Amino acid sequence: MRNYSIIIFAWKNLWSHRMRAFLTIGAVTIGIASIVFLVSIAFGLQQLVTNQVANFDAYTTMDIPSANLKTGKINAEAIARIREVNHVVSVDQIVDLAGRIRMSNQKSTTETIVEAVEPNYFRVADLLINEGHSFEKTSKNQVVVNKALVKFLGLTPKLESLSQKPLVLDLIIPRDLRAYDAIDGPTVKTIERLTVVGLINDNLNPMIYIPLSLADSYGVVNRTSLKLKIDYRESEETVRKSIENIGFSTEYVGDTVKQIEQVFALFRLVLGGFGLVALVVAALGAFNTLTISLMERIREVGLLKTLGMKKKEIFKLFIVESLTIGFMGGIFGVLLSMVIGHGLNIFLRYLAIRAHADVVVIYAYTPLFVLFVILGAIVIGFFTGFYPAYRAIKTKPLDALRYE
Numbered sequence: 001m002r003n004y005s006i007i008i009f010a011w012k013n014l015w016s017h018r019m020r021a022f023l024t025i026g027a028v029t030i031g032i033a034s035i036v037f038l039v040s041i042a043f044g045l046q047q048l049v050t051n052q053v054a055n056f057d058a059y060t061t062m063d064i065p066s067a068n069l070k071t072g073k074i075n076a077e078a079i080a081r082i083r084e085v086n087h088v089v090s091v092d093q094i095v096d097l098a099g100r101i102r103m104s105n106q107k108s109t110t111e112t113i114v115e116a117v118e119p120n121y122f123r124v125a126d127l128l129i130n131e132g133h134s135f136e137k138t139s140k141n142q143v144v145v146n147k148a149l150v151k152f153l154g155l156t157p158k159l160e161s162l163s164q165k166p167l168v169l170d171l172i173i174p175r176d177l178r179a180y181d182a183i184d185g186p187t188v189k190t191i192e193r194l195t196v197v198g199l200i201n202d203n204l205n206p207m208i209y210i211p212l213s214l215a216d217s218y219g220v221v222n223r224t225s226l227k228l229k230i231d232y233r234e235s236e237e238t239v240r241k242s243i244e245n246i247g248f249s250t251e252y253v254g255d256t257v258k259q260i261e262q263v264f265a266l267f268r269l270v271l272g273g274f275g276l277v278a279l280v281v282a283a284l285g286a287f288n289t290l291t292i293s294l295m296e297r298i299r300e301v302g303l304l305k306t307l308g309m310k311k312k313e314i315f316k317l318f319i320v321e322s323l324t325i326g327f328m329g330g331i332f333g334v335l336l337s338m339v340i341g342h343g344l345n346i347f348l349r350y351l352a353i354r355a356h357a358d359v360v361v362i363y364a365y366t367p368l369f370v371l372f373v374i375l376g377a378i379v380i381g382f383f384t385g386f387y388p389a390y391r392a393i394k395t396k397p398l399d400a401l402r403y404e
């Protein structure tokens with residue numbers, strides 16, 4: 001008997017008991033859908049968290065958080081050596097300071113975080129200036145503030161209004177950031193008539209960004225951190241080793257992403273385990289269905305053998321039936337999962353638009369994962385049909401014909 005004829009024969013057998021076949025395929029469908037849906041939710045949450053932590057440009061950005069006390073501070077000499085490292089495209093210098101700020105016509109002050117940076121820092125750090133622009137590199141009075149600071153000052157968070165209200169900043173400079181002088185401890189430098197040229201939509205901590213050249217003009221010579229831009233993501237390991245040989249530690253967003261991936265790999269395993277329980281129950285149901293089918297058709301098997309049908313053809317007949325159940329259950333399970341998952345994404349998108357919030361996607365999958373699940377369903381179908389098929393070929397024709 002040709003393989004095509006065996007396939008047609010198997011389909012007819014399933015169709016003759018279609019209610020049982022539909023229920024069995026439905027059970028496999030639910031099991032596969034459970035696995036795909038739960039694991040895809042884990043994939044979606046992983047992507048959501050990873051995108052919050054880093055975008056694509058972040059993988060070519062590296063931080064040197066602070067100096068190693070054994071080798072020295074982040075000064076001009078250290079920065080020059082870092083610039084010479086292969087694959088380093090740019091080095092942005094950062095000085096974190098504290099300060100007290102007020103409006104020029106007021107006496108009460110508000111404590112704030114001060115960051116002295118270069119204009120390019122906002123682009124490298126992926127820090128969006130929502131209104132206005134960055135300050136000029138050599139400016140002595142232009143600053144960028146966030147909404148949290150504006151709120152503390154009791155001002156309207158509109159750049160047009162802020163730019164017309166000069167600010168006064170008392171800049172507190174620690175001893176280890178200044179050039180050698182006779183003063184032991186921090187110094188306070190008052191900078192008057194600062195003009196706000198940019199506003200950042202950040203409501204966490206009050207912050208003001210001033211030009212690095214302005215901080216340098218008041219005696220700052222060392223840096224608290226650096227932000228490096230490298231040419232390619234693949235250069236990360238080489239650059240980190242070179243920086244560590246100079247004597248500085250590095251921080252890289254890829255390390256955080258790897259930790260996230262490890263956590264969600266375990267999370268996917270747990271969720272997949274829950275779905276696997278449903279699939280095991282479905283597989284047992286398929287096994288039971290095929291076994292009962294064999295018992296009902298035992299005389300038919302004996303007749304087929306008597307008519308000359310070979311053992312391997314009978315084996316193929318039962319295996320094709322089980323593979324069909326597994327394959328259709330896998331396809332329908334994936335489709336059911338996609339319908340539910342994309343429906344959930346659309347519902348969340350609708351809620352986000354109504355709430356004027358960011359749209360999130362929590363259901364995501366990879367084509368490789370879907371292919372793996374379908375192949376897994378086929379393999380399960382094969383093993384659930386193996387024992388009934390084996391029993392069928394071992395049945396003697398005369399015993400089968402006398403079976404009641």
